Structure formats: C-alpha cells, structure tokens
Amino acid sequence: MAAEKMTTATTTTSLFEKYPLLLAPMAGISDEVFRSLCLEQGASLGYTEMVSAKGLSYSNAKTRDLIKLAPGEKQVAVQIFGHESETMAKEAYGIQEYLGAALAYIDINMGCPARKIVRKGDGCALMCDPPLAADIISAVSRAVDVPVTVKFRRGYHLGEETALDFAKRAQEAGASGVAIHGRFAEQYYRGQADWGIIATIKRALTIPVIGNGDVKTGADARAMKEETSCDAVMIGRGAQGNPWIFASAKAALEKSEIPAAPSIEERLFMACRHAALLSALGGRNIVRMRKHAMFYVAGIPRATKARGAINACVTYEDFEKVFTDLLQDAQQDAQQDAQQGSHHDSPQDSHQGS
Ligand SMILES: Cc1cc2nc3c(=O)[nH]c(=O)nc-3n(C[C@H](O)[C@H](O)[C@H](O)COP(=O)(O)O)c2cc1C
Numbered sequence: 074m075a076a077e078k079m080t081t082a083t084t085t086t087s088l089f090e091k092y093p094l095l096l097a098p099m100a101g102i103s104d105e106v107f108r109s110l111c112l113e114q115g116a117s118l119g120y121t122e123m124v125s126a127k128g129l130s131y132s133n134a135k136t137r138d139l140i141k142l143a144p145g146e147k148q149v150a151v152q153i154f155g156h157e158s159e160t161m162a163k164e165a166y167g168i169q170e171y172l173g174a175a176l177a178y179i180d181i182n183m184g185c186p187a188r189k190i191v192r193k194g195d196g197c198a199l200m201c202d203p204p205l206a207a208d209i210i211s212a213v214s215r216a217v218d219v220p221v222t223v224k225f226r227r228g229y230h231l232g233e234e235t236a237l238d239f240a241k242r243a244q245e246a247g248a249s250g251v252a253i254h255g256r257f258a259e260q261y262y263r264g265q266a267d268w269g270i271i272a273t274i275k276r277a278l279t280i281p282v283i284g285n286g287d288v289k290t291g292a293d294a295r296a297m298k299e300e301t302s303c304d305a306v307m308i309g310r311g312a313q314g315n316p317w318i319f320a321s322a323k324a325a326l327e328k329s330e331i332p333a334a335p336s337i338e339e340r341l342f343m344a345c346r347h348a349a350l351l352s353a354l355g356g357r358n359i360v361r362m363r364k365h366a367m368f369y370v371a372g373i374p375r376a377t378k379a380r381g382a383i384n385a386c387v388t389y390e391d392f393e394k395v396f397t398d399l400l401q402d403a404q405q406d407a408q409q410d411a412q413q414g415s416h417h418d419s420p421q422d423s424h425q426g427s
Contacts, residue, residue: 084249085220085280093304094115094116094294094308094319094323095119095120095305096111096116096118097120097285097307098180099309100122101122101361103120104122105142105143105354108121108149109146109350110316110343111312112143114316114318115324118150121139121152122139124140124151126163129164129168130163137171151180156195156205156209158209159212162213163216165179178220178249179213179222181213181223181224182196182224183196183199186259197226206223207243214246214248221247222283224251225243226254226255227254227267228257229258232257233257236274237274240274250283250304251278251281253284253286254266255267256286268286268300271297275303282303283305284306290321291320295322314365314371320332337373337399337400341373341399344365344392344396345396349389352388352389359392363384373403374406375403379395383395
C-alpha cells in the first residue's frame with residue numbers, strides 16, 4: 074500500500090512538472106474557447122467548468138458539452154461536483170471512457186461556496202462532512218486510472234481553519250493531489266486569500282499541492298510558488314479578459330523577461346477573436362461573450378458607456394461593433410493626446426519651460 078501511494082505521488086509530481094501553470098475551473102468562463110486562448114498564451118493545462126455528476130448520469134447533453142475539448146487541446150482536467158459517491162465514481166469512469174488519453178485528471182469540487190450548490194450538500198458543504206468527502210475521494214479514485222485531485226478552501230466557517238486535517242484525510246482516502254484556495258467558504262471572494270495555509274499543507278502532505286487565490290500578475294505567480302513551495306499555480310479571475318497573464322506567469326516562473334502588457338488594440342482584437350470562436354460554436358454560445366467582454370474592456374476609455382451595449386449583444390456582429398467603436402474612440406483619443414503632446418513639446422513650450 075505504501076509503495077503504491079509512493080508511486081502515485083511520484084507520478085502526479087511529474088504531472089505537475091509538466092503542468093505547473095493551471096487555468097482554474099470557472100463556471101460560465103472556462104469553456105473550451107477560453108481554455109484554448111489561455112493555453113495559447115502559456116497556461117499549461119485548463120480545467121473544465123464544474124460538471125454535475127448527476128447531470129452526466131441523466132445524459133444531459135448540455136452537461137456533456139462541458140467536457141468537450143478545444144481543437145488542438147491535448148489534455149484537460151475535468152472537475153466534477155456532487156455528493157453521491159457511487160454516482161460520482163460511475164460518472165468519473167464515464168468521463169475517462171469518453172476522453173481517453175485527453176483526460177489529464179479528474180478533480181472533485183469541494184470548494185464551491187455558492188448557495189445553490191452547498192444547499193444540496195455539494196461543493197464546499199463536503200468540508201463539513203469529512204467522512205463523506207473521504208468516501209467520495211476513495212470511490213472516484215478506485216473507479217478511474219487517472220489521478221484524482223480535490224479542490225477545497227481554507228475551511229467552511231469564517232475563522233475555522235479545517236483545511237489541513239481535510240487535506241490529510243484526502244491524501245489518506247487516495248487523492249493524488251489537492252488544490253487549495255486560501256479563503257473560507259463564508260468569505261466567498263471577499264478579503265485576501267491566505268497563502269500560509271497552502272505552505273502548511275504542502276509541508277504536511279506527500280502528494281502534490283496546487284496553490285490558488287489572488288494571483289493577479291505574473292509576479293504573483295512566482296511569489297506564490299516561492300512562498301508556499303506549491304507544485305503548481307492555479308489562476309482564476311486574473312485570467313478573465315486577460316489570457317496574457319499566463320505569458321507573464323510563465324516568464325516569471327521561468328525567471329525570464331516578463332512580456333509587456335497588451336495594448337488596447339491587442340485587447341480588443343483578442344476580444345473579437347474570442348467572440349468569433351464562441352459564435353462558431355453555434356446556438357446561444359455567443360451570449361457567453363457578454364461576461365468576457367466586460368473584462369476585456371475594463372479600464373479602456375469609455376468602457377463604462379459600452380457596458381449597456383455589451384449586455385444587449387446577441388450576435389458576433391454586435392460584439393464586433395462594440396469593440397470596433399471602442400478601438401476608434403481610443404485611437405482618436407491617442408491622436409488628440411499626441412497632437413496636444415507635440416504642441417506642448419514645441420520649441421516655444423520648451424523655451425517657456427526653461
Ligand atoms: C466566475 C467564477 C466561477 C468559478 N467556478 C468555479 C468552479 O466551477 N469550480 C471551482 O472549483 N471553482 C470555481 N471558481 C473558483 C476559482 O476556481 C478559484 O478558486 C477562485 O476564483 C480563486 O482564485 P483566483 O483568485 O485566481 O480567482 C470560480 C470562480 C469564479 C470567479
């Protein structure tokens with residue numbers, strides 16, 4: 074048994090040597106299109122949005138769509154949620170059958186704090202029931218050949234740090250890795266993520282540990298790695314409207330030069346491509362672009378005015394018009410700034426300044 078565990082730990086450690094920089098699972102965000110854009114920028118692996126094991130067991134087509142690979146995406150981590158060990162094990166096996174070698178690992182969601190999820194006993198509610206959580210981990214691990222990881226938080230109730238015990242139990246139950254978001258469920262996304270708990274868990278476990286929470290720049294990724302010794306860094310919100318964060322993080326982790334931040338033009342061009350890729354998926358997929366668009370345009374002049382227009386977009390052309398208008402406005406502003414600048418820099422101005 075010990076030897077078996079050792080092999081598992083070694084195998085998953087090398088897995089995260091291959092995949093040191095992860096796009097976090099994000100419902101409504103980390104679909105095949107967004108994953109492909111992040112991978113292109115340097116993410117080593119993406120997670121699917123969380124997938125309901127129960128939904129899969131009803132052969133729900135919409136749920137199945139969540140585990141579709143992007144063109145060119147070699148591997149993916151699939152995150153499942155639920156609270157019935159048998160259903161979760163059966164569906165994890167089904168995912169393995171469906172994805173074959175493209176499945177890097179299965180992750181079990183034990184960190185989602187959303188009311189509609191915890192009310193049913195799923196997500197972070199499982200942190201309040203460690204025996205059931207262990208049953209699920211053990212059942213899913215036995216059902217599949219790929220590694221099984223668990224993603225959870227610092228604890229459920231504010232101030233009750235249960236993550237260390239929970240992590241040890243997860244390892245004993247057969248988890249091949251853990252991902253920790255350093256906030257309590259009751260905090261949702263408020264306050265600051267505590268990286269100390271990631272470091273504590275890393276010291277206590279033999280299986281790999283993924284650090285998560287508040288990595289907003291490439292430099293943050295390196296700082297998290299150095300402060301916690303985590304095996305991989307996971308980025309969520311920092312990637313929204315900003316797939317380039319992975320290029321920065323990759324450079325920071327590799328200690329090479331961090332690329333310059335994208336220009337307004339590059340951001341709006343990426344937003345257009347993103348919309349085109351979603352549109353190509355057909356159906357109402359393009360509407361998912363509204364959320365992404367808000368992030369791409371944040372901070373761009375006149376973006377606040379564009380918000381209303383974004384919320385009314387229903388076709389690719391609608392989005393293209395919003396982005397093109399913003400680009401034209403930005404270019405006009407830049408031209409005016411340049412003219413004013415050249416006016417101020419005129420010999421007369423310099424003379425006045427001297
Ligand atoms: C819009 C959104 C959706 C999320 N969906 C999931 C999810 O499906 N599964 C999950 O484990 N965490 C989910 N999370 C949490 C993230 O994976 C991550 O743990 C959290 O955002 C903290 O990391 P960050 O500071 O890098 O964003 C979601 C977060 C956001 C903002």
